[in-house]
Amino acid sequence: MINEQELQQLVEEISLESFGRPFRHQARINRRLKTTGGRYLLASHQLEFNPLFLKEENLHYLPGIIKHELTHYHLHLLGLGYRHKDHDFKVLLKRVGGSRYAPNIGRGRRQQRKYLYQCQKCCLKYPRVRKINTRRYFCGRCGGQLRLVEHLN
Template sequence: MTDQELQTLVEEISLTFFGKPFRHHARFNRRLRTTGGRYLLASHDIELNPLHLAEHGEAELISIIKHELCHYHLHLAGQGYRHADRDFQILLSEVGGSRYCKRVGKAGKPADYKYELRCRECGMSYKRRRKMNPARYVCGRCRGRLQLFSLGDGTNSAAQSGK
């Protein structure tokens, strides 16, 4: 879908569900990572994450557009356009927009842990992405000493644990 097709889709959804025209610009923004879209207060434009269309389809994109159009129309009408405002919540439920969007890209994948800290007393395990000095920390459960293990190659890094 191109930006022009997106503009047409947003204008159609605005007229169909809100009964008001969308007079500003809608476009894809590939730099959006953790959000499905955003309404820009200063320019009244709407930016959408193209990964939602690619990974979840047009139905998910339409629900995100409805969400952003709720911000748009309420802001222009001078009503409560923020997520916590009652006006926004009522309008969102009336048009059937989504409150939250699905995860996309790396945000939906499990983390790849490289290290594990284990308590010597109670056996509690803590997985970590980054290496750390276990001598500076204690177990959160029993306050025991920690031992560092590398998960990548299966070797024990007990020499670094202050033994």
């Protein structure tokens, strides 16, 4: 696991090597990040990184994530398009070889299905997170009436 000092040094090195510009702000570890590799804070110009990508088994993803966040950082400071949808962002990210999306390491959020509905005609099952109005919604296959089969707490 990389600590914050090593992370700061790595970000500064990648910034100089890939962008030819220094990184003059702070790189931190944010334990609250769950589904993303990192983020760039517009107001303070700090970079925050997900600690899951700082573990030994996921370290090979880290340079791509750092380059992604540094792309936001440098473009924003230069007054160019720093958002994901901007042309400047896409071109620079491709040029430096940063990752476009956060790699999936199996830690994404998954909602639990709480309700199970079943069609009374064709017996097709519909797992749902939220409760639905069975007088309003019908089976998509045959148009039959739905009924609540199971409610998990």
